[in-house]
Amino acid sequence: MEPVPDTPRTPKAAQTRAAILATALRLFREDGYDRTTMRAVAKEAGVSLGSAYYYFASKEHLVQAFYDELLTEHQAAVEEVLARESGFAARLQGSLEAWLAVAAPHHAFAAQFFRNAADPASPLSPFSAESAPARDGSIALMRRLLDGSDAKVSRALQAQLPDLLWLLQMGVVLFWVYDASDDQRRTRTLVRGLVPLVDRLVRMSRLPVLRGVVDDVLALVASLRT
Numbered sequence: 644m645e646p647v648p649d650t651p652r653t654p655k656a657a658q659t660r661a662a663i664l665a666t667a668l669r670l671f672r673e674d675g676y677d678r679t680t681m682r683a684v685a686k687e688a689g690v691s692l693g694s695a696y697y698y699f700a701s702k703e704h705l706v707q708a709f710y711d712e713l714l715t716e717h718q719a720a721v722e723e724v725l726a727r728e729s730g731f732a733a734r735l736q737g738s739l740e741a742w743l744a745v746a747a748p749h750h751a752f753a754a755q756f757f758r759n760a761a762d763p764a765s766p767l768s769p770f771s772a773e774s775a776p777a778r779d780g781s782i783a784l785m786r787r788l789l790d791g792s793d794a795k796v797s798r799a800l801q802a803q804l805p806d807l808l809w810l811l812q813m814g815v816v817l818f819w820v821y822d823a824s825d826d827q828r829r830t831r832t833l834v835r836g837l838v839p840l841v842d843r844l845v846r847m848s849r850l851p852v853l854r855g856v857v858d859d860v861l862a863l864v865a866s867l868r869t
Contacts, residue, residue: 659690659694659698660698662688663684663694663695663699664705664712666687666688667684667702667709668749669687672752675755676752676759680702681695681701681702703766706767707774707776707777710774711780713746713749714780714781716745717738717745717781718780718784720742721742724741729791730792730793731788731789732838734788734791734792735838736834736835736838739812739838742816743819743827743830743831743834746816750820750827753819753820778809782806785805785808785809785812788805789801794842794845795846797849800845800848808841811841815833815834815837818833
């Protein structure tokens, strides 16, 4: 995916860019991701096709911008939780529930995104180089969540746990994508049941009897990155 050229940092440019993105998200909801074209987005946004391509070089760039916007909304939504809670479980549950809240309006077309994102070669994959800014931002949020909590973990786990928590969030996201229950009730039930288990495992990781197992898990994760 080719990089988007730098855009003028003026209020008008920012307004135009935001209007194009908002229009694209509306068309994704109404017509579906696959059927939405850049030409349709430009027409509905009231800009020329050239202008649309100036701000977003492709539909994939529109989705990446959506990922970034979702991250920004999630960061803002979780601030109150991080300021109020010190317990690791409360902070983790609050963060996951905050993500579900900000993502809720987009559930209708989430499965369409996932069909493309599931392709390992797709720039829309959460593991792709193109998705690195949103991925790194989410991992950084998990690091804040952990560092400000009452969780006491080993130095090795402290370094790796934010990445593992992001993978946990990706699992919740996948469940949410295919959750057809009202208001994705089953996903919220999953979060409420999963968080205490994760909290217990994190706290047990310091026990001498489990330290070797934790080290083995971390070594396995490290080996998968090479």
